Amino acid sequence: MQYGIFSYPNESPRVGIRHGDRVVDLSVLAELDVFDFDSSVFYEPFLNEFIALGKEIHERARTQVQSWLTGNATHLEAYLSVDEVTMHLPVRIGDYTDFYSSIEHATNVGKMFRDPENALLPNWRHLPVGYHGRASSIVVSGTDVKRPFGQVKTNGMDAPEFRPTERLDFELEMAFIVGKDSTLGEPVSIDEAEDYIFGIALFNDWSARDIQKWEYVPLGPFLGKSFASSLSPWITELVDLEPFRTAGPLQSPAPLPYLASRVERPNLDLELEVTLTPKNGTPTVISRSNTKFLYWSMAQQLTHHTSNGCNIRVGDLMASGTISGKDASSYGSLLEISEGGRKPLTLKDGSERAFLADGDTVTLRAFGERDGNRIELGEVAGRVV
Amino acid sequence: MQYGIFSYPNESPRVGIRHGDRVVDLSVLAELDVFDFDSSVFYEPFLNEFIALGKEIHERARTQVQSWLTGNATHLEAYLSVDEVTMHLPVRIGDYTDFYSSIEHATNVGKMFRDPENALLPNWRHLPVGYHGRASSIVVSGTDVKRPFGQVKTNGMDAPEFRPTERLDFELEMAFIVGKDSTLGEPVSIDEAEDYIFGIALFNDWSARDIQKWEYVPLGPFLGKSFASSLSPWITELVDLEPFRTAGPLQSPAPLPYLASRVERPNLDLELEVTLTPKNGTPTVISRSNTKFLYWSMAQQLTHHTSNGCNIRVGDLMASGTISGKDASSYGSLLEISEGGRKPLTLKDGSERAFLADGDTVTLRAFGERDGNRIELGEVAGRVV
Numbered sequence: 183m184q185y186g187i188f189s190y191p192n193e194s195p196r197v198g199i200r201h202g203d204r205v206v207d208l209s210v211l212a213e214l215d216v217f218d219f220d221s222s223v224f225y226e227p228f229l230n231e232f233i234a235l236g237k238e239i240h241e242r243a244r245t246q247v248q249s250w251l252t253g254n255a256t257h258l259e260a261y262l263s264v265d266e267v268t269m270h271l272p273v274r275i276g277d278y279t280d281f282y283s284s285i286e287h288a289t290n291v292g293k294m295f296r297d298p299e300n301a302l303l304p305n306w307r308h309l310p311v312g313y314h315g316r317a318s319s320i321v322v323s324g325t326d327v328k329r330p331f332g333q334v335k336t337n338g339m340d341a342p343e344f345r346p347t348e349r350l351d352f353e354l355e356m357a358f359i360v361g362k363d364s365t366l367g368e369p370v371s372i373d374e375a376e377d378y379i380f381g382i383a384l385f386n387d388w389s390a391r392d393i394q395k396w397e398y399v400p401l402g403p404f405l406g407k408s409f410a411s412s413l414s415p416w417i418t419e420l421v422d423l424e425p426f427r428t429a430g431p432l433q434s435p436a437p438l439p440y441l442a443s444r445v446e447r448p449n450l451d452l453e454l455e456v457t458l459t460p461k462n463g464t465p466t467v468i469s470r471s472n473t474k475f476l477y478w479s480m481a482q483q484l485t486h487h488t489s490n491g492c493n494i495r496v497g498d499l500m501a502s503g504t505i506s507g508k509d510a511s512s513y514g515s516l517l518e519i520s521e522g523g524r525k526p527l528t529l530k531d532g533s534e535r536a537f538l539a540d541g542d543t544v545t546l547r548a549f550g551e552r553d554g555n556r557i558e559l560g561e562v563a564g565r566v567v
Numbered sequence: 568m569q570y571g572i573f574s575y576p577n578e579s580p581r582v583g584i585r586h587g588d589r590v591v592d593l594s595v596l597a598e599l600d601v602f603d604f605d606s607s608v609f610y611e612p613f614l615n616e617f618i619a620l621g622k623e624i625h626e627r628a629r630t631q632v633q634s635w636l637t638g639n640a641t642h643l644e645a646y647l648s649v650d651e652v653t654m655h656l657p658v659r660i661g662d663y664t665d666f667y668s669s670i671e672h673a674t675n676v677g678k679m680f681r682d683p684e685n686a687l688l689p690n691w692r693h694l695p696v697g698y699h700g701r702a703s704s705i706v707v708s709g710t711d712v713k714r715p716f717g718q719v720k721t722n723g724m725d726a727p728e729f730r731p732t733e734r735l736d737f738e739l740e741m742a743f744i745v746g747k748d749s750t751l752g753e754p755v756s757i758d759e760a761e762d763y764i765f766g767i768a769l770f771n772d773w774s775a776r777d778i779q780k781w782e783y784v785p786l787g788p789f790l791g792k793s794f795a796s797s798l799s800p801w802i803t804e805l806v807d808l809e810p811f812r813t814a815g816p817l818q819s820p821a822p823l824p825y826l827a828s829r830v831e832r833p834n835l836d837l838e839l840e841v842t843l844t845p846k847n848g849t850p851t852v853i854s855r856s857n858t859k860f861l862y863w864s865m866a867q868q869l870t871h872h873t874s875n876g877c878n879i880r881v882g883d884l885m886a887s888g889t890i891s892g893k894d895a896s897s898y899g900s901l902l903e904i905s906e907g908g909r910k911p912l913t914l915k916d917g918s919e920r921a922f923l924a925d926g927d928t929v930t931l932r933a934f935g936e937r938d939g940n941r942i943e944l945g946e947v948a949g950r951v952v
Contacts, residue, residue: 313786314699328752330875344823367713401698402787405875438729490715490790
């Protein structure tokens with residue numbers, strides 16, 4: 183199922199599921215005694231308490247909701263139009279980690295930021311490179327994003343200046359939410375990894391490329407990213423994605439044993455789409471990508487993350503890194519699409535973009551379609567102000 | 568005052584203050600109606616709720632506790648020996664950021680990890696370099712630290728191996744705890760920065776140098792650090808450190824205006840000491856340093872952190888980075904003391920250490936002594952297992 187946190191006007195946020203164009207209020211279902219477990223979790227303002235109940239309860243919730251939906255499709259007070267409600271950040275995020283798992287993205291960025299001849303660094307094919315991100319500034323889809331100030335020093339400048347970023351970018355990512363606590367000092371094996379994943383959501387890791395470029399050596403991205411990241415409001419349970427499983431790219435060299443998955447289809451085949459809409463303008467689809475391009479799977483990311491004993495907690499978020507395909511029509515950031523700003527993109531209204539302009543709205547969407555199955559993952563949108 | 572979270576055997580953790588060799592149980596004082604504000608915060612298992620009440624309440628707490636202490640020194644049920652209680656992690660840490668604010672440390676590490684001729688990177692003197700760390704694996708002093716496994720590829724190896732770190736290290740750091748929420752999109756100015764700091768504590772940012780070296784380019788330290796970091800149990804309020812304020816090193820070039828402090832003495836003069844105690848062995852003091860060596864002040868760190876609009880929250884932790892002085896007797900890590908492992912240190916028991924051995928306990932201590940004032944900040948200790 184797809185879980186989110188919504189509120190009616192003047193009421194406190196609570197748990198709902200997405201059902202087509204409607205939201206089903208699980209707190210109403212709790213009052214109707216639909217559940218045989220402690221359903222007070224559905225009155226919480228975040229999904230963490232529900233998630234922490236574990237997969238067996240999630241399975242019971244699914245069965246009980248579906249059975250109720252089948253029998254009570256006209257029980258109106260539980261149904262809301264998605265337009266009537268306000269969506270909130272679905273999870274209280276503990277730690278947020280951002281990976282760098284698309285080989286095309288890592289290669290493209292390596293060419294621009296570092297050495298075109300050796301774009302992919304020596305460690306990249308051996309481990310899912312990642313870094314810790316900022317959890318406090320993760321916002322729900324629909325939240326405006328303020329153009330950040332920061333220190334910038336570009337070629338030709340004698341000294342850095344503090345000014346608004348001129349290279350504001352989006353990053354097309356998929357994130358997963360940790361569904362189970364692990365213990366400090368105890369790695370999660372690759373075979374167990376998926377038991378620790380509750381579900382996935384779309385993620386836009388907004389980036390200020392000029393700030394990032396000046397600050398990131400040697401300790402990694404910091405203020406070039408931490409001004410905002412946007413999460414879609416609906417978390418799709420991993421089990422709903424079974425029909426969309428697929429093999430990932432061939433990993434060469436073979437991963438070390440602790441990262442070697444025995445799962446045949448560790449990746450997901452989900453179509454991704456990025457739309458840029460200028461202020462009062464026409465939307466232009468500027469990229470179409472797919473989660474199947476990711477070189478490192480979610481299970482590999484999670485196992486690597488805990489391989490040193492680092493503990494994970496319910497509500498932690500791990501993002502994939504920008505998901506780019508092989509050619510420019512599938513690149514997941516403007517940095518790549520515009521080749522570092524050198525080749526601006528022309529939008530449907532005729533205007534050009536090397537990076538984002540004030541008033542631009544970026545919308546990421548995802549869906550799966552395979553063998554007669556279809557799933558919508560919804561969208562994550564944000565406007566630059 | 569110095570606040571911490573303690574528990575009696577078989578009772579739940581609650582708030583206390585350190586008073587010499589004793590702990591004063593503030594929940595007992597709450598029952599005795601010592602406070603004129605909502606003192607339910609003293610029954611909480613973390614300091615966050617108390618901290619969130621703000622500096623005016625902290626001031627009232629101080630006055631009311633001190634007045635009670637003066638009048639009721641024999642009221643025994645409120646007093647406990649520090650040996651009778653168990654100390655816990657004092658704050659529920661939201662986001663943890665680690666800076667890199669000692670010029671000596673950055674220079675020493677730059678020489679070893681990168682270019683000896685250009686050890687200090689171009690951005691270092693312009694901004695307090697920092698990165699996001701892992702909050703979930705921060706533990707209270709006294710918690711054992713398990714030697715982590717990780718991918719390592721050293722010179723001469725054809726491919727990386729997954730194995731226990733052979734270069735386990737400590738880092739001598741001071742951390743501060745954020746005392747007030749800021750708003751996303753609204754930077755905290757350098758003049759306001761100290762209003763957002765509740766207090767400080769000792770911090771050991773354990774590091775696995777071989778794991779770190781292989782993974783950290785280009786996105787920064789990740790699993791080389793996230794297996795554990797240790798925090799001292801007592802948080803010393805910033806106001807108690809007034810007598811120990813001092814000027815920092817001359818900053819050259821002058822910081823950009825947003826980082827230019829008008830405070831004359833933005834740094835702290837606190838003596839730091841690192842002791843290494845082998846299993847069943849004799850303690851050896853292996854370093855003496857001082858917080859006054861830090862190039863970037865806490866206010867500058869905090870202001871820089873929020874300068875892009877990134878919001879901070881009560882309970883966030885910001886650590887200084889390793890605090891090294893000018894010579895080897897004041898270096899804040901074994902990496903520096905042993906010159907990257909080449910010059911092992913001889914301990915009092917005759918054994919040698921390039922990096923930490925199993926069974927070693929590292930203890931960091933801090934105190935201030937100035938103009939007749941003395942303050943003990945306590946210690947943070949951890950044993951390698």
